[in-house]
Every structure is written in structure tokens, then in C-alpha cells.
Amino acid sequence: MKKIILLFTIIGMSSCNSQYKRPLLGETEYQRELNASFKDASKSPLKKKDLENFKGLDFFPVDSTFIVLAKLIKIENAPTFKMATTTDRKPLYKEYGILKFKLKGNDFELTIYQSQDDLQDEKYKDYLFLPFTDDTSGNESYGGGRYMDAMTTDENSDGTITLNFNNTYNPYCAYNDKYSCPLTPRKNHLDIEIKAGIQVFEKH
Structure with missing residues (x-):
């Protein structure tokens, strides 16, 4: 996942801290690692207050x-733009490409982005950013949309990328409004209900 998730150190089950002695909740390794972070x-x-009551994030089954195979159509010479955020911060991004795929028998497309700040960091220069909303947004999932990450190295020889909507995550603003x-x-x-991946967070 992206920098904000990858920077987390997943603490092993052998930790002396008693809270990590309990099995981590989650149906998949992705979910367990996210819950651990x-x-x-x-x-x-x-x-x-939310951390004190935290037992695990909610996910769709x-x-x-x-899990779909998307055709990546790269955008050549895309202009740099300032992406709007929940604050006055305006990070620089470029449109990296268009992802075309079928889901439930219908055709869809999403634009995938590349952070220009990440390009300056050797560790994260291959990361791509895919934000989306769908017909669950504002109800079963966070109203501001969900994120999915990919890497430039994920592209297959036939120009496709696998998108796994089960491995989505919420922006930090879904949990704490101090974040941008x-x-x-x-x-x-997406004009469809994506009932996969992370669900809305119920704050205490």
C-alpha cells in the first residue's frame, strides 16, 4: 500500500505487549496487516477514544x-496539476493513465495518478494512486471515497494491471479530521456498488 500505510511497522505476534498476543482480526493477510497498523x-x-475501543476495521466479505484485469492506457505528457484535498494543501500529481475494465458485466474506467512528490523519493517513485467513489459511498463506505494503490511495476507484458477492490483503504480523514x-x-x-474492501468507520 501507499506510503501512509507502508510506513507502519507491523509488530509480530511475539511482542511482549499483551495487546498483540491476541490473534489479529481479518479474513486475509491484507486485512490483518491493516488492523495491526x-x-x-x-x-x-x-x-x-477510538483507539481505546478498537477491535478491528470493518470490511465487506x-x-x-x-478482482479484475484492467487495460492500462498511459497518458503521455500529462500536465502536472494541484490535487484538491480536505485542507489548503495542494500536492502535485499527474494523470498516469486510464484503466478500462469490466465488472459485473459492465464497462468502467478510472484514472490512476502519480504523485510528483513520490517521484523524488527512490523508495516510492514506482507508486501509483487510485482514488474512487461508488454507489456505496456515503452509506456503507466512506463518503469521500476509498483508495487503492498500484505500482508502475505491476503492469503486465500485455499492458494490463490487476485491480483488487478487496484491498482498498480509507483516507486518514475517515478516522481523524486533523489529516489532509x-x-x-x-x-x-463508479456507477455500481463496490461491496468489497474497507467499509465506513463508525466513530465513538
Whole structure:
């Protein structure tokens, strides 16, 4: 996952801290690692009260029909633009390409982005950013949309990329309004219910 998630150190089950002696909740390794990162008070975006009551994030049931192969059409010489966020911060991005795919028998497309700040960091220069909303947004999932990450190295020889909507995550703003999060562009709305991946967070 992207920098904000990857920077988390997943603490092993052998930790002396008793809270990590309990099995981590989650149906998949992705879910367990995300729950572990949110459980770590030194790195969690959760507010103190929410962290005290945290037992695990809510996910839709894992559904293999939401794992799709998308055709990547790269955008050459895309202009740099300032992406709107939940604050006055305006990080620089470029449109990296258009992803075209079929889901539930219908054709969809999403624009995938590349952070220009990440390009300056050797560790993250291959990361791509895919924000989207769908017909669950504002109800069963976070109203501001969900994120999915990919890498430039994920592209297959035939120009496709696998998108796994089960492995989505919420922007930190879904948990704590002190964070600045990119806003999902309107054109990245999917007119379908994506009942896979992370669900809305119920704050205490």
C-alpha cells in the first residue's frame, strides 16, 4: 500500500505487549496487516477514544468477482496539476493513465495518478494512486471515497494491471479530521456498488 500505510511497522505476534498476543482480526493477510497498523498507538490515525475501543476495521466479505484485469492506457505528457484535498494543501500529481475494465458485466474506467512528490523519493517513485467513489459511498463506505494503490511495476507484458477492490483503504480523514487527504475526482465515480474492501468507520 501507499506510503501512509507502508510506513507502519507491523509488530509480530511475539511482542511482549499483551495487546498483540491476541490473534489479529481479518479474513486475509491484507486485512490483518491493516488492523495491526491501526492497533499500534504510535502510528494509528485513530483518535485516542477510538483507539481505546478498537477491535478491528470493518470490511465487506472478500469477493473474488471484485478482482479484475484492467487495460492500462498511459497518458503521455500529462500536465502536472494541484490535487484538491480536505485542507489548503495542494500536492502535485499527474494523470498516469486510464484503466478500462469490466465488472459485473459492465464497462468502467478510472484514472490512476502519480504523485510528483513520490517521484523524488527512490523508495516510492514506482507508486501509483487510485482514488474512487461508488454507489456505496456515503452509506456503507466512506463518503469521500476509498483508495487503492498500484505500482508502475505491476503492469503486465500485455499492458494490463490487476485491480483488487478487496484491498482498498480509507483516507486518514475517515478516522481523524486533523489529516489532509486528496479528494476523489468526480470522474472517478463508479456507477455500481463496490461491496468489497474497507467499509465506513463508525466513530465513538
